Amino acid sequence: MRALVxxxxxxxxxxxxxxxxxxxxxxxxxxxxAEAIQRLEDGPLPDIALVDWNMPVMDGLQFVSTVxxxxxxxxxxxxxxxxxSEQSQIVRALAAGAHEYIIKPFTADAIADKxxxxxxxxxAA
Amino acid sequence: xxxxLERDALVxxxxxxxxxxxxxxxxxxxxxxxxxxxxxxxxxVTGCVTxxxxxxxxxxxxxxxxxxxxxxxxLFATDASDxxxxxxxxxxxxxxNMVGGTVKTLLPAPSRLSLPSVTTGxxxxxxxxxxxxxxxxxxxxAGEPLSVTVWEG
Numbered sequence: 001m002r003a004l005v006x007x008x009x010x011x012x013x014x015x016x017x018x019x020x021x022x023x024x025x026x027x028x029x030x031x032x033x034a035e036a037i038q039r040l041e042d043g044p045l046p047d048i049a050l051v052d053w054n055m056p057v058m059d060g061l062q063f064v065s066t067v068x069x070x071x072x073x074x075x076x077x078x079x080x081x082x083x084x085s086e087q088s089q090i091v092r093a094l095a096a097g098a099h100e101y102i103i104k105p106f107t108a109d110a111i112a113d114k115x116x117x118x119x120x121x122x123x124a125a
Numbered sequence: 126x127x128x129x130l131e132r133d134a135l136v137x138x139x140x141x142x143x144x145x146x147x148x149x150x151x152x153x154x155x156x157x158x159x160x161x162x163x164x165x166x167x168x169x170v171t172g173c174v175t176x177x178x179x180x181x182x183x184x185x186x187x188x189x190x191x192x193x194x195x196x197x198x199x200l201f202a203t204d205a206s207d208x209x210x211x212x213x214x215x216x217x218x219x220x221x222n223m224v225g226g227t228v229k230t231l232l233p234a235p236s237r238l239s240l241p242s243v244t245t246g247x248x249x250x251x252x253x254x255x256x257x258x259x260x261x262x263x264x265x266x267a268g269e270p271l272s273v274t275v276w277e278g
Contacts, residue, residue, distance in 0.1 A: 008240070009219040010212060011200040015146065018202060054222075054240055083226020086234050104223050105145035 001122045002026045004046035006036040006063060007081070008055040012104075016050050016081065019111050024122035033058025037066060040073055047075075048120055053082035053093070061096055068097030077118055081106065130231055130260045130275055138227045139262065139273050142220060147199040147266075155265035168247045170213070172221030176229050178236030182277040183253050184225035186217065190245065192269035193217050214243045228275060253278070 003025040005016045010031075017027045028046065030036035032055040040046075049067070053060040060080060067073045079100040080093045090101050100114050115121045136154060143152040168190035175183045188196075190213075197216035198205040218241035226238050244251065256276035264271040 009215055009222070011197065011216045011219045014201050054238060056240060083223055083229070083238060085226070085230045088235060104226065105142045107145055 001048075001120065002028070002044065002046040004028050004030060004036060004039055004049040004076075006030045006033065006049060006055070006060065007052035008032055009052070012052065012081075016111075019108055020050070022108075023112070023115060032056055033060060033063030033066070036063055040067070040076075045073065045076060048077040048079060048115075048118070050079050050081045051098070053080060053084045053089070061093060064093065064096045064098050077120060079114060079118070129277070130228065132260055132262060134231055135228065135260045135262045135273060135275065139224055139264065139271075142223045142227070143266070147196055149199070150267050152264050152266050152271070155263050155270065166247065168245065169249075170217050171244045171249075171251055172217040172241050173244070173251065174221055174225035174241050175239040176225065176232065176236045177239070179233040180229075180236050180277070182232075182256060182259070182275060184221065184228050185251060185274045185276070186221040186224055186271070187251075187274075188217070188266075188271040189269045192266055192271055193245075195267055195269070196220060210245075214245065217241075218243045224273060 003020040005013050005027060007013050008031050013029045020027050028039055030039050034057045051060040051063055064078050078098045080098045081102050083104045085103045093101055100118060102110055102114055140152050170188055170190055170193040172186040173183055193213050194205045197208050197213040200216045201212060221241045229236055229238055253276050256278040259277045260275040262273050
């Protein structure tokens with residue numbers, strides 16, 4: 001299983017990367033939505049993308065919308081991982097095509113629970 | 126100070142962020158330093174995010190460079206000696222982002238959170254013109270001071 005971690009913070013990419021590796025995922029990283037789109041173009045495709053919202057160049061919402069518009073990427077699960085916690089923002093992200101939403105700060109258990117909910121657990125938590 | 130943001134809430138938010146990612150050592154409230162260190166004697170790091178919209182203001186997180194390096198080592202799960210200055214800056218920026226983002230949830234909505242900016246130096250002060258201090262909490266972590274302030278305006 002492969003995960004794409006999209007966040008402008010290297011620290012957050014390191015944290016999420018290690019978490020996903022602990023769940024048996026091979027992890028690739030991107031520092032913004034545009035770089036993440038390039039990762040998808042270059043392949044191989046991830047099974048899940050964990051996406052921050054507030055990023056330069058292309059933010060997470062734009063990335064989600066772009067992925068959802070492209071039939072090549074229809075099987076990628078999209079999970080927002082962000083500090084944006086207003087109900088309206090969550091609704092916007094889900095309407096744009098995100099499958100799940102997790103708010104920072106998060107715990108390792110919260111990530112594990114979301115993966116289980118999405119049917120994407122590789123290693124038992 | 127304003128009651129828009131309760132001090133205890135700011136304490137809880139900061140401690141929650143710390144415990145989520147840096148939980149081995151607790152983040153304890155501390156009495157504020159009576160005198161700031163003399164200019165040029167201590168390198169400090171300040172992360173800042175701004176909030177704009179229904180509510181306008183800034184959230185600042187200020188610490189010593191030593192605390193910043195220790196926090197970065199925790200976030201990157203590496204030895205402090207393996208960190209680059211950019212990684213330390215990045216770590217403070219992300220901690221500020223998470224504290225500020227959570228603070229935003231308690232303030233009038235809708236509002237947008239900026240990307241964090243981080244300043245490092247030994248002889249600077251941060252001023253947001255026209256802003257009023259509405260909350261401040263001082264902490265100690267591994268013997269080093271950390272201050273979180275919220276400014277309106």
